[in-house]
Each structure stands twice: as structure tokens, then as C-alpha cells.
Amino acid sequence: MASAAPIPRRLAVAWLLMTCVSLSLPQAGVRAEGSAGRGEDRDTTSAGQARLGDLVQRARDVYRRRDSVDAQRRPLALERDPLAIRITKLQGLGREMVATLAKLNRHAQMVNNNLQNAQGNDVFPLRRQLRAVQGEIENLELQMRANNDLIDVGIADLKTLDNQIAPLDKELARLWTDIEEVREGWTDLREPAEKFARGDYEAVFEAVDDWQQTDLLWPGGYHWKALCAYELGDITEAETHANKAEDLRTKELGMTDPVSESEAVLALVHMKMGGKYAARAKDRFSKALRLSNKEPSWFTNFVMGRSYAERETDATRAKVELERSLKVKPKNPCATVWLARLQTTAKKETVRDVAAGTQTLEAMWTESGGRSWRLGYFLVEAYVAANRKADAETLWKTVLALAPAGEQSGLRERYAKLSPGS
Incomplete structure (x- = not known):
């Protein structure tokens, strides 16, 4: 049986375009009501909107419970933190007293040795000097005992406060896990990566803005905003969002350990800014790479690859990072589209x-x-x-x-x- 003749490319592309348009229209018997087909985002369907409403309500509930627990914890922390600082100072003072006591004991021993060998008029002043040093030692020992008593009382009070705070911290940690689960649900529904990959940066902004009305403490939202602003050519705004993410993480949430995602986004922006920021960007990329090697992140590798893709001289490095991103999370759309762009625009044969x-x-x-x-x-x-x-x-x-x-x-x-x- 003869095979069918191949469709000419011009007709094939035209068919592809018509198919894409028709796929965005609902067809009877093809998909259930409320589900999304090709060319339609799930968050725009009736089912998606209902699910989004549920996620928003869950997030509000988590934040409401978090605020309640935080209100219980705050006065305890306000009492505990100064107490802990006071104990630390008392312990430091105690160490200084121990060092001073050792010096006084050595001095007393030296005076006593001189007294043993003294004769005549030298005896009386040495005895007086020894009594003075011994008096200082007695006074210092009294101060040390009083200081130790204060430390003991403080530690007991601190332990009481810690015992009250511990279950509240445990509850806050559980609530943080809850909000992360809600964020995962939001990400699955709103698909910021998919929107970003197809270049719908405005839709990502809109989705994140809407979510941040409820989820106020999500650095990742600012990462997405920074990436979108970057793609839209507004580097100043991109830097603003990248800095907001880092400030939120370190100042509001108290997270002191660096994370690869924040380092990579800041590096992306600073590399584009160039000049004095270029060296800073390279340092951040190095840090992001070290961190992502310890804790793999498809997002970090994608952002690094995206930055390297800007420069033909870094095309090989871009390919490596984008492929790493796809290894961490296969088929993630951001790395997929930019690897494809790299393959079709790079001049290097090893990349093209x-x-x-x-x-x-x-x-x-x-x-x-x-x-x-x-x-x-x-x-x-x-x-x-x-x-x-x-x-x-x-x-x-x-x-x-x-x-x-x-x-x-x-x-x-x-x-x-x-x-x-x-």
C-alpha cells in the first residue's frame, strides 16, 4: 500500500496555526466542564476558580492561626530575649571575675612569698599589702557568688519561658508547612512557570499580585516578579523585586542562611546591570552554585542558565545549567523553552x-x-x-x-x- 504524500511545510504550518486556535475553543465530548484544554489555563476555568477560592481561604486561615499563635508568643519572646542577653552578659562578667581572681591569687602568693623572706621594717608593709589583697579576694568571691546566683535564677526563668515558647514555635513551624503546601497548590493551579515560559509575563505579575494580597510572606513571589520585570526590560524594577525577596526572607522571616534562589535572581539582575555590579554578580552565581549543589533547585539552575544565555561566550555554560535544571525537574517549561532558544540562536556548534x-x-x-x-x-x-x-x-x-x-x-x-x- 502506497504511503500518503507528505504535507508541504507551508500547509503544515498553516494547519498547525488553525489547530492551535481551534484547540482553545470548548468542544463537546472532549473534556469535562471546568477542566482546561490546550490553549486554556486551568485557573480560568470554573473549577479552577473554585479551587483558587479554596486556596485563598486556606491561606487566610493559616495566617489567622499564625497571627493568633504569634500574639501568644510575642510577649514571652519580649521577656525572654532581654533575659537571655542579660544572662549572657552575667556569664561574661563571671568569666572576667574568674580571670581577675586568678590574678589576685597569684599576686597574694607573690606577696606572701616576699613576706616569708622579709626582715625588719619590710615585714609590716608586706603584711598590710597581703591583707589588702586578701580583702579584695574576699570581696570578689562575694560578688562572684552573687553573680552566679543571678545567673542561676535567670537560667531557671529562661527555661520556664523556653518551655512556654517551645510548643508555640512547634505550632508556627507546622503552620509554615501548611502555608508551603497551600503555595504548592497555588503554583500547581496558577502555573507561573508555564506562563513565564510562553512569555506571558503580565499574567504572572497579575497572578502573583493577587496571591500576595493573602500570602504576605512569600519571597518566591518576588522572585517571579523580578524575572518577569527582567524579561520586560525593566532592570530597576527587577532589582527592586529581587531585593524585596531577600529583605522579606532575612528581615521579616529571620532566615539568616543564604538560599540559592535568591542568590541566583540577584546575580541575574546584577549581571545585566554590569559595571561595578558584575563582580558582585559572579560572586552570587558562585554562591548559588555551591548552595544548589547541596540542595538541588531547578529554579536556581534555570536562572543561571538564563543569565548565561545572554552572552554567546557563555553559551556552553548556559546549556550546562539549563540541562541541570531539567535533570532536577524534567520537562520544567522555563528551562525547556530557553534551552530550545539556545539551540536555535547560539553560534557554537557544540550548543546549536x-x-x-x-x-x-x-x-x-x-x-x-x-x-x-x-x-x-x-x-x-x-x-x-x-x-x-x-x-x-x-x-x-x-x-x-x-x-x-x-x-x-x-x-x-x-x-x-x-x-x-x-
């Missing part, structure tokens, strides 16, 4: 793989329902790299129609440079 990158971008374009002009333009770039001019031109028209009016002029300039004479 136009066929594989194009195939990936085509699959993502189809899965997105053909609705993202930024993702579509990535695929246009890939078609040009693959010398598929007809496909590029066909898709370009769709991308231009999808792009907001304010973006079309800049997009035309980019395409003119990409495909001269078009």
Missing part, C-alpha cells in the same frame, strides 16, 4: 541544535494553543535559523496579529533584522 530546538518550540506553541506572541516569535526565530523561510513568514503574520499594538513596531524591527528583505 536547530532541529531539536525547533521541534521543542513547535510542541510548546501547539500546547499553548498558539496564543502567545512571544513564544510564537521564538519559533519564528527557529524557523529562520532552520532556513524555513516560508514557515517563518506564515507564522510571523500570526505573531504580529497577536502582539499588542504597542509592541508591533519593535517586533517589526526585530523581524527585519532577523529576516532581511522580508
Whole structure:
């Protein structure tokens, strides 16, 4: 039996575009009501909205309980912390007294030795000196006993407070676990990584802004905002969000240990700022890499790869980090799309793989329902790299129609440079 003739590429791309558009429309018998199909985000369905409402309510409940526990803990902590500081000072004073006592004892021993060998008029002043030193020793020993008594009382009071605070800290830790579970549910539903990967940065901003009305203590939200601002070319805003994430983590939450995600996002922004910030960025990247080696993070490796992808000289490093990200979390869309972009735009033969990158971008374009002009333009770039001019031109028209009016002029300039004479 003869095989069917292959579909010409121009027709294939046109079919792909029509399919993507049609997939965004509900079809009877294809999916259940409220579930999301291709080209539709789950958080926009009725079921998704209901689930989002549940997540918001759960987050509010967790924060309400957290505030209640914190209100019980705060006065105890206000009493405990100064007491702990006072005990530390008393213990320091005690060590100083011990050192002083040792010196006085040595001095008394020296005077006593001199007294044993003294004769005549030398005896009386040495005896007087010895009595004075012994008096100092007695007074110091009294002070030491009083100081030790204060320490003992303070430690007993501190232990009482610790016993009262411990169950509250345990409850706060449990509530923190609860809010992290709620965040995971929110991330699963709102899909910031998927939105970011297809270039829908405005939607990520909107989703995170909405969530942060309830979840006030989430540094990760500011990480997403920083990345989106970076992609939109607003580096000042990106730095603001990156700093907010770090301030929230260290000042509000009291987390003193560095984390790879914060280091990577700050490094991404500082590397773009250049100048005096470049050296700082390299240090942060090194720290992020060390931390992620201990505790793997797909997000950290992606951000590092994204930064390296800016420079052709770092294309190999970009490939390594993006592949690491995919190893930590296979098929994560952020690393997937940027590895594909790297494969279709890099000049290095060891990095460039136009066929594989194009195939990936085509699959993502189809899965997105053909609705993202930024993702579509990535695929246009890939078609040009693959010398598929007809496909590029066909898709370009769709991308231009999808792009907001304010973006079309800049997009035309980019395409003119990409495909001269078009």
C-alpha cells in the first residue's frame, strides 16, 4: 500500500496555526466542564476558580492561626530575649571575675612569698599589702557568688519561658508547612512557570499580585516578579523585586542562611546591570552554585542558565545549567523553552541544535494553543535559523496579529533584522 504524500511545510504550518486556535475553543465530548484544554489555563476555568477560592481561604486561615499563635508568643519572646542577653552578659562578667581572681591569687602568693623572706621594717608593709589583697579576694568571691546566683535564677526563668515558647514555635513551624503546601497548590493551579515560559509575563505579575494580597510572606513571589520585570526590560524594577525577596526572607522571616534562589535572581539582575555590579554578580552565581549543589533547585539552575544565555561566550555554560535544571525537574517549561532558544540562536556548534530546538518550540506553541506572541516569535526565530523561510513568514503574520499594538513596531524591527528583505 502506497504511503500518503507528505504535507508541504507551508500547509503544515498553516494547519498547525488553525489547530492551535481551534484547540482553545470548548468542544463537546472532549473534556469535562471546568477542566482546561490546550490553549486554556486551568485557573480560568470554573473549577479552577473554585479551587483558587479554596486556596485563598486556606491561606487566610493559616495566617489567622499564625497571627493568633504569634500574639501568644510575642510577649514571652519580649521577656525572654532581654533575659537571655542579660544572662549572657552575667556569664561574661563571671568569666572576667574568674580571670581577675586568678590574678589576685597569684599576686597574694607573690606577696606572701616576699613576706616569708622579709626582715625588719619590710615585714609590716608586706603584711598590710597581703591583707589588702586578701580583702579584695574576699570581696570578689562575694560578688562572684552573687553573680552566679543571678545567673542561676535567670537560667531557671529562661527555661520556664523556653518551655512556654517551645510548643508555640512547634505550632508556627507546622503552620509554615501548611502555608508551603497551600503555595504548592497555588503554583500547581496558577502555573507561573508555564506562563513565564510562553512569555506571558503580565499574567504572572497579575497572578502573583493577587496571591500576595493573602500570602504576605512569600519571597518566591518576588522572585517571579523580578524575572518577569527582567524579561520586560525593566532592570530597576527587577532589582527592586529581587531585593524585596531577600529583605522579606532575612528581615521579616529571620532566615539568616543564604538560599540559592535568591542568590541566583540577584546575580541575574546584577549581571545585566554590569559595571561595578558584575563582580558582585559572579560572586552570587558562585554562591548559588555551591548552595544548589547541596540542595538541588531547578529554579536556581534555570536562572543561571538564563543569565548565561545572554552572552554567546557563555553559551556552553548556559546549556550546562539549563540541562541541570531539567535533570532536577524534567520537562520544567522555563528551562525547556530557553534551552530550545539556545539551540536555535547560539553560534557554537557544540550548543546549536536547530532541529531539536525547533521541534521543542513547535510542541510548546501547539500546547499553548498558539496564543502567545512571544513564544510564537521564538519559533519564528527557529524557523529562520532552520532556513524555513516560508514557515517563518506564515507564522510571523500570526505573531504580529497577536502582539499588542504597542509592541508591533519593535517586533517589526526585530523581524527585519532577523529576516532581511522580508
